[in-house]
Amino acid sequence: xxxxxxxxxxxxxxxxxxxxxxxxxxxxxxxxxxxxxxxxxxxxxxxxxxxxxxxxxxxxxxxxxxxxxxxxxxxxxxxxxxxxxxxxxxxxxxxxxxxxxxxxxxxxxxxxxxxxxxxxxxxxxxxxxxxxxxxxxxxxxxxxxxxxxxxxxxxxxxxxxxxxxxxxxxxxxxxxxxxxxxxxxxxxxxxxxxxxxxxxxxxxxxxxxxxxxxxxxxxxxxxxxxxxxxxxxxxxxxxxxxxxxxxxxxxxxxxxxxxxxxxxxxxxxxxxxxxxxxxxxxxxxxxxxxxxxxxxxxxxxxxxxxxxx
Numbered sequence: 001x002x003x004x005x006x007x008x009x010x011x012x013x014x015x016x017x018x019x020x021x022x023x024x025x026x027x028x029x030x031x032x033x034x035x036x037x038x039x040x041x042x043x044x045x046x047x048x049x050x051x052x053x054x055x056x057x058x059x060x061x062x063x064x065x066x067x068x069x070x071x072x073x074x075x076x077x078x079x080x081x082x083x084x085x086x087x088x089x090x091x092x093x094x095x096x097x098x099x100x101x102x103x104x105x106x107x108x109x110x111x112x113x114x115x116x117x118x119x120x121x122x123x124x125x126x127x128x129x130x131x132x133x134x135x136x137x138x139x140x141x142x143x144x145x146x147x148x149x150x151x152x153x154x155x156x157x158x159x160x161x162x163x164x165x166x167x168x169x170x171x172x173x174x175x176x177x178x179x180x181x182x183x184x185x186x187x188x189x190x191x192x193x194x195x196x197x198x199x200x201x202x203x204x205x206x207x208x209x210x211x212x213x214x215x216x217x218x219x220x221x222x223x224x225x226x227x228x229x230x231x232x233x234x235x236x237x238x239x240x241x242x243x244x245x246x247x248x249x250x251x252x253x254x255x256x257x258x259x260x261x262x263x264x265x266x267x268x269x270x271x272x273x274x275x276x277x278x279x280x281x282x283x284x285x286x287x288x289x290x291x292x293x294x295x296x297x298x299x300x301x302x303x304x305x306x307x308x309x
Contacts, residue, residue, distance in 0.1 A: 021185035024224035028094045031219055033068075036094065041117050044105055047094035048087035048118075052079030056151070057124050059115070060086035063133025063159065065191070065198070066290075067093030069216040070132065073296035078303065082128070087118060089138070091233045097225030099232070106232040108239070111138050116146055128307075130154040132292060133264070137162065137239070144245050153253040154303060157264050157289050160272055162239040174235050187234060188227030204260040204288040213293070246275045253279040254306045256299065258287035280306050 028047065029038065038045045049068050058078065060071045068086040075084055088095040090105040104110060115138065119127060128151050131139030136158025143150045173179055199217060200206040220226055253276045257269035266283065273281035282302035287295040 023227045045096040051075045052083040054083045057127035058082040059127045061131040061135030091229040097229040107236045128152045132156040156256045184227040184231035202289040261289045263289045
């Protein structure tokens with residue numbers, strides 16, 4: 001009996017390490033768009049796209065599971081007034097997936113520092129930051145740390161009042177070697193399985209979602225290391241409560257929210273607009289979590305009506 005139990009324990013201990021799975025088929029550069037550009041920062045190739053020739057810069061920060069694609073429908077019009085730069089945050093889009101660096105590029109802390117290094121690399125002294133969903137959280141935190149580099153903020157259905165979905169016990173379990181080995185494939189499969197439902201829930205009117213949209217959201221799942229990067233994000237992401245610090249933000253803020261957002265309720269942006277000193281709230285009716293995609297004309301109108309050109 002003792003030998004049987006010993007054999008079971010040994011099997012359970014080693015079996016996960018003999019589980020193999022596919023994690024992408026292409027390099028990040030092989031899937032580039034015609035206007036894609038790449039810049040190496042901290043030995044990591046960051047994918048970005050740039051439009052316009054203005055002296056005023058606007059940096060676009062996408063949300064979780066998104067990419068530079070999310071801004072495509074607004075770039076033409078806004079680039080008449082600003083130089084727009086969108087980039088894929090580590091773990092998303094066509095930015096390189098790396099796991100051999102001396103630092104962890106998948107933490108919230110690094111997301112903030114990367115934005116600073118990105119601006120320094122291109123010698124951008126000051127910019128308007130536009131952040132959708134989790135990108136709004138990055139933009140707000142950046143403004144609290146580097147207020148001198150921010151001209152204004154645009155928070156789009158921003159995920160600001162987040163609570164960690166993990167705790168120390170869950171993170172401990174996720175870092176057990178056996179769990180850590182199979183976890184990326186499990187999370188990757190769950191994300192692919194729920195992909196269309198999540199995208200549908202991001203729109204008020206899912207009929208507006210095109211095949212091109214779906215393909216763009218699926219594209220990053222073809223990149224080498226995408227599952228492992230997603231897993232590292234899940235392990236590393238911790239949300240700091242910044243509610244008490246919001247009153248420190250002095251720059252002008254436009255808070256945009258799709259009225260029928262199913263992922264982040266309108267009351268979140270209403271509360272945000274009340275706490276921030278120089279905030280203007282712009283609510284777009286018949287619109288969900290991604291106004292820049294679902295309601296691009298109304299989105300651009302909100303921006304241009306509130307910025308002096």
